[in-house]
Amino acid sequence: MxxxxxxxxxxxxxxxxxxxxxxxxxxxxxxxxxxxxxxxxxxxxxxxxxxxxxxxxxxxxxxxxxxxxxxxxxxxxxxxxxxxLGLTQDWSVAIVGIGNLGRALANYGGFGTRGFRIAALLDADASVVGDKVAGLSVGHIDSLEAVVGDEAVSIGVIATPAAAAQGVCDRFVEAGVTSVLNFAPVVLNVPPGVDVRKVDLSIELQILAFHEQRKSDGHAGPELAGRAEDPA
The missing domain is CATH 1.10.10.10 (Winged helix-like DNA-binding domain superfamily/Winged helix DNA-binding domain)
Incomplete structure (x- = not known):
């Protein structure tokens, strides 16, 4: 072993x-x-x-x-x-929500070179199901549990509207996924042992707007030297 x-x-x-x-x-x-x-x-x-x-x-x-x-x-x-970081092995990823953001994530070429394999794309919209995106056929959300099992999905990515995000997260967790990357503008509730990382572009823009306002008001100071990528 x-x-x-x-x-x-x-x-x-x-x-x-x-x-x-x-x-x-x-x-x-x-x-x-x-x-x-x-x-x-x-x-x-x-x-x-x-x-x-x-x-x-x-x-x-x-x-x-x-x-x-x-x-x-x-x-x-x-x-x-x-x-x-666990990148010496491949991690299987499923993306739910194949709108503009979901498609952009699926087409990002950097995942494959960093240990991540996009294994499945899922959506609830029948008009989207069957589309080819990044070489994969978009499946229906109803197949989520089967896909998680068949593809050994380790990480679930949620790129849905806010109203649908918690339900998708619950289904990922129930299917055995314990790592979730959330792009929906909502806080997800998960049980202990499940890791959620939230990416909220609007919050990042608001933080930049704050700094821009301070600079324009002449209050720029040492705190601006900090970077979002550099948590304390």
Whole structure:
């Protein structure tokens, strides 16, 4: 039996660190594409948009401390972070709600290179069912439970209108899905053991509007140096 890699929280890695790991991974992949073999903590922190002390502390949770005078091995650090995030295996994803947003998500080419396989597209609209999107035929929402079982779906993505989101989430959970990415503008209620990540573009725009207003009022300050990708 292959030993299971402990999840970040099981290893005592803080949630804020977990949230920054994908940012570091993206920066490292960009460096790797440019043929950079090693990177200092200062340079990696600059690319990732955090301070170097925070980056070194984050990476120490992975057991990676770099080499004095050399820095971090880019390839190995990519592997370490990918392993910690569970990206060294493929995760099957089902998207429910194949409107403009759902179609855009399905057509995003980056999932396949990052360990995610779009296994199913589902919608309640009969006029959408049967459409070909990103090489997949859109199925009816009635098949959700069967699809979760047949495709071993690990992550459910909800891109429906707000009114339908909780019902879809409930069905995902009842079918055994314990990780949900929610794009609907509503807070989902889930039982313990189910992880929900919410992506609300309107909230992000409102936060940017706040900062724009402060800058126009002449109140820009050090707090603007913080980034949404860099939780404390």
């Amino acid at each position: 292959i030993p299971r890699t402990p999840r970040p929280r099981e290893r005592g890695i803080p949630e804020a660190t977990v949230a920054r790991l994908p940012v570091y991974l993206r920066a490292l992949q960009a460096l790797n594409e440019r043929g950079t073999p090693t990177v200092s903590s200062e340079d990696l922190a600059s690319v990732a948009g955090v301070n170097s002390a925070k980056l070194r502390k984050d990476l120490s949770h992975l057991g990676s401390y770099g080499t004095r005078g050399v820095g971090y091995d880019v390839d190995y650090l990519i592997y370490q972070i990918s392993r910690e």
